[in-house]
Amino acid sequence: MKFSTSILVISLGLLALSNVARAESKVIERGACTTADEKAECSQQCTEGALQPMCVSDTCFCTNVGVGDCSENNNKGCKAICRTLGLETTGCSDDECVCD
Numbered sequence: 001m002k003f004s005t006s007i008l009v010i011s012l013g014l015l016a017l018s019n020v021a022r023a024e025s026k027v028i029e030r031g032a033c034t035t036a037d038e039k040a041e042c043s044q045q046c047t048e049g050a051l052q053p054m055c056v057s058d059t060c061f062c063t064n065v066g067v068g069d070c071s072e073n074n075n076k077g078c079k080a081i082c083r084t085l086g087l088e089t090t091g092c093s094d095d096e097c098v099c100d
Helices: 002-021 036-048 075-084
Strands: 027-032 051-054 059-063 089-093 094-100
Touching: 002 094, 027 036, 036 051, 051 075, 059 094, 075 089, 075 094
Parallel strands: 051 094
Antiparallel strands: 027 059, 051 059, 089 094
Protein backbone atom coordinates (compact mmCIF):
# COMPACT_ATOMS: atom_id res chain seq x y z
CA MET A 1 0.00 0.00 0.00
CA LYS A 2 2.82 2.40 0.87
CA PHE A 3 4.56 1.76 -2.48
CA SER A 4 1.45 2.61 -4.53
CA THR A 5 0.94 5.82 -2.54
CA SER A 6 4.52 6.86 -3.30
CA ILE A 7 4.01 6.17 -7.01
CA LEU A 8 0.83 8.26 -6.96
CA VAL A 9 2.60 11.19 -5.26
CA ILE A 10 5.50 11.03 -7.72
CA SER A 11 3.10 10.84 -10.68
CA LEU A 12 1.16 13.88 -9.48
CA GLY A 13 4.41 15.81 -9.00
CA LEU A 14 5.56 15.00 -12.53
CA LEU A 15 2.18 16.00 -13.92
CA ALA A 16 2.39 19.35 -12.13
CA LEU A 17 5.89 19.95 -13.51
CA SER A 18 4.81 19.14 -17.05
CA ASN A 19 1.93 21.62 -16.78
CA VAL A 20 4.34 24.36 -15.68
CA ALA A 21 6.63 23.57 -18.62
CA ARG A 22 3.69 23.92 -21.02
CA ALA A 23 2.86 27.48 -19.97
CA GLU A 24 1.70 29.31 -23.06
CA SER A 25 4.19 31.65 -24.65
CA LYS A 26 2.77 35.10 -25.16
CA VAL A 27 4.13 37.42 -27.83
CA ILE A 28 1.77 40.32 -28.51
CA GLU A 29 2.58 42.95 -31.13
CA ARG A 30 1.84 46.46 -29.85
CA GLY A 31 3.00 48.82 -32.61
CA ALA A 32 6.06 50.85 -33.54
CA CYS A 33 9.13 51.03 -31.34
CA THR A 34 11.49 53.48 -33.02
CA THR A 35 11.39 56.73 -31.04
CA ALA A 36 11.99 57.25 -27.33
CA ASP A 37 8.29 58.05 -26.88
CA GLU A 38 7.24 54.85 -28.65
CA LYS A 39 9.65 52.81 -26.53
CA ALA A 40 8.21 54.36 -23.36
CA GLU A 41 4.68 53.63 -24.58
CA CYS A 42 5.70 50.05 -25.37
CA SER A 43 7.02 49.62 -21.87
CA GLN A 44 3.84 51.06 -20.36
CA GLN A 45 1.54 48.83 -22.44
CA CYS A 46 3.46 45.70 -21.50
CA THR A 47 3.64 46.55 -17.81
CA GLU A 48 -0.15 46.76 -17.67
CA GLY A 49 -0.35 43.14 -18.87
CA ALA A 50 2.47 41.98 -16.57
CA LEU A 51 4.56 41.21 -19.64
CA GLN A 52 8.07 42.23 -20.62
CA PRO A 53 8.50 44.86 -23.34
CA MET A 54 10.84 44.00 -26.19
CA CYS A 55 11.59 46.15 -29.22
CA VAL A 56 12.27 43.78 -32.12
CA SER A 57 13.27 45.26 -35.47
CA ASP A 58 11.42 48.55 -34.72
CA THR A 59 8.26 46.77 -33.50
CA CYS A 60 7.04 46.66 -29.90
CA PHE A 61 6.21 43.22 -28.52
CA CYS A 62 4.91 42.38 -25.07
CA THR A 63 6.07 38.93 -24.08
CA ASN A 64 6.61 36.38 -21.35
CA VAL A 65 9.33 34.72 -23.44
CA GLY A 66 12.94 35.10 -22.35
CA VAL A 67 14.46 37.11 -19.55
CA GLY A 68 15.84 40.60 -19.84
CA ASP A 69 16.02 42.89 -22.82
CA CYS A 70 18.66 44.64 -24.88
CA SER A 71 18.65 47.79 -22.74
CA GLU A 72 20.03 45.54 -19.98
CA ASN A 73 22.67 44.23 -22.42
CA ASN A 74 21.05 40.80 -22.24
CA ASN A 75 20.90 38.76 -25.44
CA LYS A 76 18.96 35.88 -23.81
CA GLY A 77 15.58 37.61 -24.07
CA CYS A 78 16.33 38.66 -27.65
CA LYS A 79 17.30 35.14 -28.69
CA ALA A 80 14.19 33.69 -27.04
CA ILE A 81 11.72 36.04 -28.72
CA CYS A 82 13.33 35.64 -32.16
CA ARG A 83 13.14 31.87 -31.76
CA THR A 84 9.47 32.14 -30.71
CA LEU A 85 8.75 34.29 -33.78
CA GLY A 86 10.45 31.64 -35.94
CA LEU A 87 13.31 33.95 -36.85
CA GLU A 88 17.08 33.92 -36.44
CA THR A 89 18.68 36.51 -34.20
CA THR A 90 21.65 38.73 -34.87
CA GLY A 91 21.47 39.92 -31.26
CA CYS A 92 21.14 43.33 -29.66
CA SER A 93 21.98 46.53 -31.48
CA ASP A 94 21.43 50.01 -30.05
CA ASP A 95 19.22 48.64 -27.20
CA GLU A 96 17.00 46.82 -29.72
CA CYS A 97 16.65 43.16 -30.57
CA VAL A 98 17.33 42.36 -34.22
CA CYS A 99 15.77 39.26 -35.80
CA ASP A 100 16.32 38.07 -39.37
